[in-house]
Amino acid sequence: GAGVSQTPSNKVTEKGKYVELRCDPISGHTALYWYRQSLGQGPEFLIYFQGTGAADDSGLPNDRFFAVRPEGSVSTLKIQRTERGDSAVYLCASSPDPSSYNEQFFGPGTRLTVL
Amino acid sequence: DAKTTQPNSMESNEEEPVHLPCNHSTISGTDYIHWYRQLPSQGPEYVIHGLTSNVNNRMASLAIAEDRKSSTLILHRATLRDAAVYYCILRDGGGGSNYKLTFGKGTLLTVNP
Numbered sequence: 001g002a003g004v005s006q007t008p009s010n011k012v013t014e015k016g017k018y019v020e021l022r023c024d025p026i027s028g029h030t031a032l033y034w035y036r037q038s039l040g041q042g043p044e045f046l047i048y049f050q051g052t053g054a055a056d057d058s059g060l061p062n063d064r065f066f067a068v069r070p071e072g073s074v075s076t077l078k079i080q081r082t083e084r085g086d087s088a089v090y091l092c093a094s095s096p097d098p099s100s101y102n103e104q105f106f107g108p109g110t111r112l113t114v115l
Numbered sequence: 116d117a118k119t120t121q122p123n124s125m126e127s128n129e130e131e132p133v134h135l136p137c138n139h140s141t142i143s144g145t146d147y148i149h150w151y152r153q154l155p156s157q158g159p160e161y162v163i164h165g166l167t168s169n170v171n172n173r174m175a176s177l178a179i180a181e182d183r184k185s186s187t188l189i190l191h192r193a194t195l196r197d198a199a200v201y202y203c204i205l206r207d208g209g210g211g212s213n214y215k216l217t218f219g220k221g222t223l224l225t226v227n228p
Binding site: 004031033035040041042043044045048055056059091093098099103104105106107108109 | 200215
């Protein structure tokens with residue numbers, strides 16, 4: 001079956017621009033997560049959705065970052081006024097529910113480069 | 116989340132077993148031990164998880180120490196496709212923020228042909 005997909009796979013933008021990154025989770029998965037991975041590091045948690053609502057956005061680095069999931073399926077991570085330090089791979093994952101014994105299924109990520 | 120400690124890198128030869136260690140001395144009674152791996156240019160992939168007993172699946176085995184302060188991921192016959200970064204992660208089964216995966220730097224496994 002189809003896994004988690006993310007678009008675009010690569011995004012190059014200029015400092016100060018606005019970007020949107022999209023995540024299509026596995027159908028039927030109620031839990032959706034965004035992580036960010038800098039070069040040489042493990043992924044870091046950004047935000048978790050249960051259904052349509054953001055249950056935990058404590059990992060978002062600042063108010064330039066925002067994410068939505070209006071219909072409980074597709075999610076969009078939005079970054080305003082991008083900075084060079086935002087360059088990273090942004091990973092999306094989904095799971096049937098958030099319980100600790102359920103695996104998270106990751107997408108291939110979007111590589112964001114801010115020039 | 117409790118912390119885990121893993122070697123930065125390990126090397127193996129193809130078709131030989133690989134034992135990837137993880138220390139988690141501050142593990143709590145409700146923490147599950149999860150392993151994920153990340154192949155080059157891909158997102159992380161679930162490998163296996165356990166609570167107290169050793170676990171086997173088609174990908175690997177997980178051996179958990181009796182005191183649960185350490186665990187070992189065992190790949191029985193390494194292939195070139197197993198070359199990846201392997202992450203050992205604790206997840207709280209008692210509630211709280213157990214939905215988060217807290218990744219460290221993991222162990223970079225190199226498999227030699």
